[in-house]
Amino acid sequence: MSYFSGRDGAVYLETAPNTWTKVGKATNFQLTSSQSSLDTTTLEDKDRTVIYGVRSMTGTCRVLYYQETRSDNSGNYASILFDKLVKSGGAPADSEEVNLRFAVNDGSGVNNGVAGKYTQVNTVVTSAAYSMGVGEVFAVDISFDVVGAPQFNSI
Numbered sequence: 001m002s003y004f005s006g007r008d009g010a011v012y013l014e015t016a017p018n019t020w021t022k023v024g025k026a027t028n029f030q031l032t033s034s035q036s037s038l039d040t041t042t043l044e045d046k047d048r049t050v051i052y053g054v055r056s057m058t059g060t061c062r063v064l065y066y067q068e069t070r071s072d073n074s075g076n077y078a079s080i081l082f083d084k085l086v087k088s089g090g091a092p093a094d095s096e097e098v099n100l101r102f103a104v105n106d107g108s109g110v111n112n113g114v115a116g117k118y119t120q121v122n123t124v125v126t127s128a129a130y131s132m133g134v135g136e137v138f139a140v141d142i143s144f145d146v147v148g149a150p151q152f153n154s155i
Contacts, residue, residue, distance in 0.1 A: 002106070002107075004104050004105075004106060006027075006028065008104055008105045008106070008116070009026075009028075009029065009102070009103065009104055009105075010022050010023070010026065010102075010103045010105065010114075010115070011023040011026040011029050011061055011063075011100060011101070011102055011103075012100065012101035012102075012103060012113075012114060012118070013077060013080065013081070013098065013099075013100060014098070014099035014100075014101075015080075020101060020112075020113045020114065021077075023061075023063055023077040023081075024077070025063055025064035025066055025077065025078070026061055026062065026063050026064075026077075027062045027063070027064060027139070028060075028061065028062050029059065029060065029061040029062075029102050030059055030060045030061070031057065031058075031059040031102055031119060031121070031146075032057065032058050032059060033055060033056070033057045034055070034056055034057075035052060035053065035054075035055045036052075036053035036054050036055075036056075037050040037051065037052065037053050038050060038051050038052070038053040055149075056145070056146070057121065057145070057146035057150070058126075058143070058144065058145050058146065059102075059121075059123070059143070059144050059146065060141065060142065060143045060144070061081075061100075061102075061141075061142050062139050062140070062141050062142075063077055063078040063081060063139065063140050063142065064078065064137050064138070064139050064140075065078040065079065065130065065137075065138040065139060065140055066078075066137075066138075078130075078139070078140040079140075081098065081125065081128065081140060081142050082128045082130065082140050082142070084096045084098050084125045084128075085125040085126070085127070085128040086128055096124075096125070097122055097123065097124055097147060098122075098123050098124075098125060098144070099120065099121070099122050099123070099151075100120070100121055100123055100144075101114055101118045101119070101120045101121075102118060102119050102121075103115065103116050103117065103118035104116050104117055104118070104155060111154060112152070117154040117155045118152070118153075118154060118155065119150050119152070119153045119154075119155055120150060120151040120152040120153070121146045121147075121150050121151060122146065122147045122148060122151060123144035123145065123146055123147060124144060124145050124147055125142055125143070125144050126143050126144055126145050127141075127142070127143035127144075128140060128141070128142050128143075129141045
């Protein structure tokens with residue numbers, strides 16, 4: 001039996017079509033799926049009955065803000081994710097969609113450019129907050145809603 005820890009996790013960001021880049025300084029992530037139910041109880045029923053309703057998925061991740069020299073001069077991943085929601089200088093206020101992969105390296109090999117198993121989702125960033133304190137590393141906390149169903153899931 002094997003257990004996996006944060007050391008085995010990774011977040012990947014689609015930086016160009018079909019180009020996945022590991023967000024090197026992600027410290028945690030969470031992906032939550034919930035299913036609503038629809039009441040189908042009728043007047044003659046003695047017990048409540050339900051059917052499946054709409055599924056929704058939300059998530060969060062924390063990315064450390066750090067200085068990085070990259071060949072495309074696009075900044076670090078924390079700023080890339082933060083900029084999907086926080087616009088400046090007359091840019092449209094709408095959040096941009098972001099494709100993310102949340103992976104667990106379980107030793108099963110490389111699958112579509114990701115080590116291990118993963119869930120791939122298209123997201124809309126709903127909240128972005130940065131924080132800094134004495135004795136802490138500058139970090140960006142991102143919250144998002146998943147658009148539609150997961151595009152891929154092998155976990």
